[in-house]
Amino acid sequence: MTEQIHADASAFAVRPSSHPRSLAERTAALEHLAFGTTFSDHMAHAVWTPDAGWHDQRIEAYGPISLDPAAAVLHYAQEIFEGLKAYRHADGSVWAFRPEANAHRFATSAHRLALPELPAEHFLGSIEALVRTDLEWVPDSPGSSLYLRPFMFASEPFLGVRPAKQVDYLLIASPSGPYFTSGFQPVSIWVAEDYHRAGPGGTGAAKCGGNYAASLLPQQQAAAHGCAQVCFLDAATNTYLEELGGMNVFLITDDGAVHTPELTGTILEGVTRSSILQLLRDDGRDVHERQITLAEITEQVASGRITEIFACGTAAVVTPVGHLKGAEFDLTVADGNAGALTQWLYGHLTDLQYGRTPDPYGWMRRLD
Incomplete structure (x- = not known):
């Protein structure tokens, strides 16, 4: 509680x-x-x-x-x-x-x-x-x-x-x-390999305007490639997945396990992210907070090992990712519909927020 x-x-x-x-x-x-x-x-x-x-x-x-x-x-x-x-x-x-x-x-x-x-x-x-x-x-x-x-x-x-x-x-x-006018539909994500949101020892874990200003040019790059959002890699090695311009990211593998980048001081600790981790663990899911390489993601999306990708944040709650694009790849994760676990998480969170289901965590605070 x-x-x-x-x-x-x-x-x-x-x-x-x-x-x-x-x-x-x-x-x-x-x-x-x-x-x-x-x-x-x-x-x-x-x-x-x-x-x-x-x-x-x-x-x-x-x-x-x-x-x-x-x-x-x-x-x-x-x-x-x-x-x-x-x-x-x-x-x-x-x-x-x-x-x-x-x-x-x-x-x-x-x-x-x-x-x-x-x-x-x-x-x-x-x-x-x-x-x-x-x-x-x-x-x-x-x-x-x-x-x-x-x-x-x-x-x-x-x-x-x-x-x-x-x-x-x-x-x-x-x-x-709704944050995305298209509603709860899979969006396309551009992986930026030439720009970074934050570096080690910087302000990546703080919610400050400079982090978002740094994301605007690569966001324009994403839009030019038909993508709704941009995803950043770590600044130190340009290898590991970090977060989107304003959302955290999760991957689901074919064994039902869920993976998300670990917090390293360069990633914002999202309130929605921590709520999702709690819901997944209470549902008995195998959850991994770890370093995830871009090479791993592209290989496992192509092979079918990764079955769902979604982003999360206060504004959009949960957003399914349909396509993952970069300078040298264009991969389909979901074509037309969100995956089952992504849909369950979105429904469970919004049911809690709108009072349609009991709140066992004490997460909701009455204001009026």
Whole structure:
């Protein structure tokens, strides 16, 4: 069972927006949901300085923020973020999936980027306070959710390479539909052999913008080859599979065993990844966290030894991989349909998240 950490929602004073969207405007916005393009009426905000610590916590109207042109984040990229979702259950209640894990990872990322750690009770409190303020923005259409984006950045205006002495924390919310507009269908993945996401001793295990910026050019390369996502190899040897631009990856072999790259400090420890590992082990599966070479994958996909590949992450949950492409190979993993285990995992996770099945792990946290 997940330990329930106290959420201090009362620390965030609610300052209602003077210009919230009307019922008609909100209804129209919720009718045609994409991912991450529409935002609710409010946001959470807090400020940190060395003398005062975290202070001025509030829920305020969503809107532009004012930054000095010398704000450190604009010059030295000292920032982190998280991603999680709020789900509307059939009885109208609203729940988050494992937000304590996101709070822990947010603190870990802050440490790596020399940012102040936000206490877990304030991280969770900001989520509860914002969701309760914008409860009507949690959609109830199939596959929809309220995507939550906490982030922290260096706002002190100065030019100099050192940790900032003023930091802002914000949380915004976006009612969203499925991440992939094609739905739960196999996607094509491009394996980048000329670019890398992160190197040993770098920020690969932190959720910071620089890691994603580094993935954008190879993502363009992937799109040019008809692929939806890019997969990276390790920077040290250019040999081992690591992760996609924003998701972890799993392989299933013909003996029913499941394999995923081990965490080495260059791979983000995904909340969905750890949840899947728990579900697989409780199902009696043979699970291996290990180093996996690209040569092994191409040989075993070609021979039929690897029967399924899927990626996972908060936004897409579970995504089946249909084709694996690279400069010198083009392999079909699944043609048209996701594999049985991939489908089972997607169904089991989403049933938990939407309250359609009991939660024996204590992963769901009620917000409203």
